Amino acid sequence: MSQHAVNQSPSLQVLxxxxxGREHAFAWKLRQSPLVAQVYVAPGxxxxxxxxxxxNLPHLAATDVVGLRQWAQxxxxxxxxxxxxxxxxxxxxxxxxxxxxxxxxxxxxxxxLESSKAxxxxxxxxxxxxxxxYDTFTDAALAHAYIDRMGAPIVVKADGLxxxxxxxxxxxxxxxxxxxxxxxxxxxxxxxxxxxxxxGGARVVIEEFLQGEExxxxxxxxxxxxxxxxxxxxxxxxxxGDQGPNTGGMGAYSPAPVVTPAVHDKAMRxxxxxxIAGMAADGIPYTGFLYAGLMITPxxxxxxxxxxxxxxxxxxxxxxxxxxxxxxAVLLAAARQSLAGTELLWDxxxxxxxxxxxxxxxxxxxxxxxxxxxxxxxxxxxxFHAGTQATPAGLVTSGGRVMCATALGxxxxxxxxxxxxxxxxxxxxxxxxxxxxGHRALGH
Ligand code: AMP
Ligand code: GLY
Numbered sequence: 551m552s553q554h555a556v557n558q559s560p561s562l563q564v565l566x567x568x569x570x571g572r573e574h575a576f577a578w579k580l581r582q583s584p585l586v587a588q589v590y591v592a593p594g595x596x597x598x599x600x601x602x603x604x605x606n607l608p609h610l611a612a613t614d615v616v617g618l619r620q621w622a623q624x625x626x627x628x629x630x631x632x633x634x635x636x637x638x639x640x641x642x643x644x645x646x647x648x649x650x651x652x653x654x655x656x657x658x659x660x661x662x663l664e665s666s667k668a669x670x671x672x673x674x675x676x677x678x679x680x681x682x683x684y685d686t687f688t689d690a691a692l693a694h695a696y697i698d699r700m701g702a703p704i705v706v707k708a709d710g711l712x713x714x715x716x717x718x719x720x721x722x723x724x725x726x727x728x729x730x731x732x733x734x735x736x737x738x739x740x741x742x743x744x745x746x747x748x749x750g751g752a753r754v755v756i757e758e759f760l761q762g763e764e765x766x767x768x769x770x771x772x773x774x775x776x777x778x779x780x781x782x783x784x785x786x787x788x789x790x791g792d793q794g795p796n797t798g799g800m801g802a803y804s805p806a807p808v809v810t811p812a813v814h815d816k817a818m819r820x821x822x823x824x825x826i827a828g829m830a831a832d833g834i835p836y837t838g839f840l841y842a843g844l845m846i847t848p849x850x851x852x853x854x855x856x857x858x859x860x861x862x863x864x865x866x867x868x869x870x871x872x873x874x875x876x877x878x879a880v881l882l883a884a885a886r887q888s889l890a891g892t893e894l895l896w897d898x899x900x901x902x903x904x905x906x907x908x909x910x911x912x913x914x915x916x917x918x919x920x921x922x923x924x925x926x927x928x929x930x931x932x933x934f935h936a937g938t939q940a941t942p943a944g945l946v947t948s949g950g951r952v953m954c955a956t957a958l959g960x961x962x963x964x965x966x967x968x969x970x971x972x973x974x975x976x977x978x979x980x981x982x983x984x985x986x987x988g989h990r991a992l993g994h
Contacts, residue, residue, distance in 0.1 A: 560583075560584060560585055560586055560587045561585070561587050561628075562583070562585045562586045562587060562628045562629060562878060562882070563586075563587060563588050563590070563625060563626050563627045563628050563629075564580050564581075564586050564588070564589045564590070564627070564628070564629045564630075564631065564878060565589075565590050565591075565592060565618070565621075565622055565627045565629070565630040565631070566580065566589060566590070566591045566592070566630075566631050566633065567592050567612050567618060567630065567631070567632045567633060567634075567637055567642065568591075568592075568612050568632070568633030568634045568637075569591070569593050569594055569595045569598075569612065569936075570595070570633060570634065570863050570936045570937075570949075570951070571863055571864055571866070571867055571905075571934040571935065571936035571951065571953065571954040572633045572634075572860075572861055572862070572863035572864070572866040572867070573591060573594070573595075573598070573633040573634075574591075574595060574597045574598050574934040574935050574936070575866045575867045575870045575871075575932075575934050575956075576631055576633060576861075576866065576870070576877075577589050577591050577594075577598050577601070577604050578601070578870070578932065578934070579870045579873065579877045580631070580877055580878050581601075581603045581604060583876045583877060583878035583879065584876065585876065585878045585879060585882070586878050588605065589603070589604050589605070590604070590605045590606075590607055590625075590627070591604055591605070591606050591607065592606075592607040592610040592611075592612065592618060592621070593606065593607060593608045593609070593610055593611060593612065594606030594607065594608060595935045595936060595937070595938050595939065595948070596921075596935050596938030596939045596940045596945045596946075596948070597933075597934060597935020597936075597938055597953070598935070599940040600935075600940065600945070607621065612633075612634055612636060612637050613636050613637050613640050613642075615637060615640050615641055615642045615645045616645065618630075618637075618642065618646075619642075619645045619646055619649055619651065622646065622651050623649060623651065627651065628652055628882075629652050629653075629654065629878060629881060629882050629885060630642075630646055630651060630652070630653040630654070630655075631653075631654050631655070631881055632653070632654070632655040632838075632860070633860065633861070633863075634860060635661065635664050635665065635858065635859055635860050638655050638656055638658070638661040638664075638665075638838070638859055638860065639658060639661045639662075639664070639665040639859075640658070641657070641658035642655065643655045643656060643657050643658070643837075643838070644657050644658050652882065652885040652886065653885060654837070654838060654881045654882075654884055654885045655837070655838040655839075655859075655860070656836055656837055656838035656840075656859045657834070657837070659834045660829060660834050660835070660836045660837070660838070660859065661859040663825075663829075663836075663840070663857040663858075663859055664856070664857055664858045664859040664860070665859070666709055667707045667708070667709045667716075667755040667856075668686045668709045668753055668755060670856070670857050671684050671686070671755055671757070672686075673825075673828065673829075673832070674825075674854060676828070677824050677825070677827075677828035678824065679820065679821055679824050679825060679828070679854055680820055680821065680851065680852065680853045680854060681757075681853055681854040681855075682705070682757040682758040682759075682760050682845075682853060682855070683757065683758040684755050684756060684757035684758065685755075685756055685757075686709070686753060686754070686755050686756075687730075687734070687753065687754050687756065688734070688752065688753050689734075690730055690731070690734040693730045693734060693754055693756060694727055694730060696756055697723060697726045697727060697730065697756065698723065700756075700758075701723070702720055702721060702722050702723045702725070702726055702759075703719065703720060703721045703722075703759040704720050704726050704756060704757070704758070704759055705717065705718070705719050705720065705756070705757045705758070705759055706718045706720060706726055706729035706730060706733065706754055706755075706756050707754060707755040707756075707757065708733045708752075708753075708754055709752075709753035709754060709755060716733070717796065719759065719796075726756075729754075730754060730756075733752060733754045734752050734753075734754055735752070760845045760847065760853055760855070761845075761847060761848065762845045762846050762847040762848060762853075763808050763845070763846050763990065764783065764786075764843060764844060764845055764846075764855065765781065765782070765783045765806045765808050765809050765813075765844045765846060766781075766782045766783060766784055766802070766806075766841060766842075766843060766844070766862045766865045767781065767809065767817045767821070767822070767841070767842045767843075767844050768782070768839055768840070768841045768842075768861060768862060768865065768869070769822055769839070769840050770838075770839060770880065770881070770884055770889065770894075771826055771836055771837060771838065771839075771840055771884070771889075772837055772883070772884040772885075772886075772887045772888065772889040773826075773830070773835040773836065773837045773887050774826075774830075774835075774887070774889075774890070775889040775890045775892075776818075776822060776823065776826055777880075777889060777892060777893075777894055778814070778818065778822070779869055779873075779894065780804045780805055780869050780872050780873070780894075780896050781804060781805045781806040781809040781814065782802050782803065782804040782805070782806050782862070782865040782868060782869055783802060783803060783804075783806035783808065783809075783865075783990065783991070784799040784800075784801065784802040784862060784864060784865050785799065785800045785801045785802070785984060785986075785987055786798075786799055786800070787800070788800060788907075788911070788912065788982075788984075789984065790984050790985055790986045791986065791989075795912055795913070796912075797907070797911065797912045797950075797951075798863060798912070798950070798951060799862065799863060799864050799865070799905065799951075800864075800904075800905045800907065800983070800984045800987070801864060801902070801903055801904045801905050801954075801983075801984055801987030801988075802862070802864045802865045802867065802868050802902070802903050802987075803868050803900065803901065803902040803903070803962060803965065803966075803987065803988050803991065804865070804868040804869050804872055804900065804901050804902075805900065806991065807991050808846055808990065808991075809844075809846075812850070813844075813846055813850075813852055816852040817842065817844055817852050820852060821842050821844070821852065821854050822840065822842060825840065825842070825857070826840070837884065837885075837887070838859060838860070838884075839859070839860055839861045840857065840858075840859065841857065841858035841859070841860065841861065841862055841865075842854050842856075842857055843855040843856040843857070843858070863936075863951075864903045864905055864934075864951075864954045864956075867901075867903040867932075867934045867954045867956040868901035868902055868903045868956055868965075869901070871897070871901040871932065871956055871957075871958055872896050872897040872899065872900075872901050872958070873894065873895075873896060873897075874895040874896060874897055875892075875893070875894050875895045879892075880892055880894065897958065899958045899959060899960055899961075899965070900958070900959055900960075900961055900962040900964075900965040901956060901957065901958050901959075901965055902956070902957060902959070902962060902965040902966045902969045902987060902988050903934070903954040903955065903956035903957075903969060903987070904954065904955045904956075904969045904970060904972075904973045904983050904984070904987050905936075905951050905952075905953070905954050905983060905984075906951075906952050906953045906954070906955065906973060906976055906978075906981050906982070906983045907950055907951050907952060907981070907982050907983065908937060908947050908949065908950055908951075908952050908978075908980060908981070908982075909979065909980025909981075909982065910980070911950040911951065911982065912950055915937070915947075915949060915950035916947070916980060917937075917946070917947055917948050917949065918946050918947065918948075919946060919947040919978045919979045919980060920943070920944060920945070920946055920978060920979070921938060921944070921945040921946060921947065921952075921976070921977070921978045922977045922978060923975060923976060923977035924945070924975070924976055925955075925972050925975030925976065929958075930957055930958045930959070930968060931955070931956065931957040931958070931968050931969070931971075931972045932956050932957075933953050933954070933955050933956070933972055933976060934953065934954045934956055935952075935953050936949060936951045936952060936953060936954065937949020937950055937951055937952045937953075938952060938953065947978055952978065952981070953976060955969050955970075955972035955973035955975075955976065956969060956972075957969040957971075957972055962988050962991050962992055963992060965988075966987065966988045966992070969987070970985075
């Protein structure tokens with residue numbers, strides 16, 4: 551075989567770490583790459599198990615950093631893509647790099663932008679990146695006094711990875727005081743939010759309440775070059791009309807009209823580029839996806855609500871349905887720190903995803919319900935799996951967010967109609983989903 555022919559044949563072995571809807575979407579997109587011979591998913595879910603083009607590694611947990619590295623070395627993995635924050639915060643990228651394995655994601659130190667609210671708020675303050683005014687507390691009495699001084703509404707955030715559950719937007723003083731009592735328990739009995747506290751113990755960030763509309767602004771970065779992804783917006787509350795408890799996200803769509811060219815420009819100029827430059831200046835170069843949760847205020851200011859060191863879930867599902875470029879080539883270039891010159895091509899159509907959640911989500915999601923109907927995927931509609939599991943008795947639910955029915959359409963209205971038609975085709979006992987995904991863009 552000529553050298554040319556060797557280069558043309560797909561030879562790249564890819565490992566996707568995680569088991570959510572985001573990781574199913576990564577695997578679905580990566581396996582379409584002409585560079586890719588095989589995509590493995592560790593540990594994967596029922597959806598990646600069913601897909602004949604993917605191989606699950608159920609014995610490897612996403613946070614088994616050393617086990618994953620050993621497996622990747624033994625199996626000639628040429629690109630590892632990390633979905634969730636926990637393995638990043640546990641140092642997966644550091645471990646892989648120390649052994650010369652190409653990996654796309656931030657180091658443990660860089661992942662503090664998400665894993666520690668105190669780190670990211672101090673970073674933003676130091677580098678002049680617009681965000682809500684705040685203070686950090688380890689002492690409950692001081693936190694209570696600060697709340698009384700500032701008044702409500704006010705926002706209380708636990709300083710640690712909390713799977714989206716460590717933030718209380720308190721509309722009253724009583725709610726704010728209660729949140730502090732939960733997050734800074736005085737009796738050392740542990741915490742009530744499932745928050746993994748960072749070194750030094752329980753800490754809270756208390757910050758100014760910001761009004762406006764939220765959007766997800768996600769970029770790919772190799773340490774120097776930054777490529778913004780298509781814009782998106784998700785729906786964090788459980789119920790229609792943005793009511794009910796916060797969740798990891800009940801649906802998302804792309805593009806997000808609220809991110810006008812002026813907002814896009816501000817987000818890049820005032821938030822993303824100073825963050826990448828600031829991390830480099832601080833000696834912690836940022837590689838990986840960087841997700842800025844934006845608050846676009848009524849006066850047109852753009853502020854940072856939070857950073858995530860990963861793609862959003864469910865934003866990934868509609869974003870990747872619109873991506874026409876070869877994701878494997880892009881992420882390989884980023885892992886090699888040679889992203890300069892790469893362009894991302896997008897489908898002009900809109901994409902929208904509706905999350906189907908289990909009964910009891912988000913507080914106590916029920917597991918083990920049989921999935922009795924599942925529509926067939928097409929070029930325009932894919933049901934990405936999240937909390938599903940293959941069992942001898944068939945596919946069952948295994949987590950809070952079970953699937954994300956995602957579709958493309960000419961305009962958001964058509965994407966929404968197709969996504970809901972797909973969602974209606976899924977059946978499991980207790981399924982709950984919002985009926986109004988996309989309402990901020992569509993007005994209904
Ligand atoms: P976070 O994990 O920091 O993004 O917070 C989760 C959600 O809480 C956000 O998506 C917002 O809806 C809300 N939130 C967080 N911080 C603020 C703030 N300063 N003002 C208003 N709402 C906020
Ligand atoms: N959908 C919000 C997140 O991934 O954090």
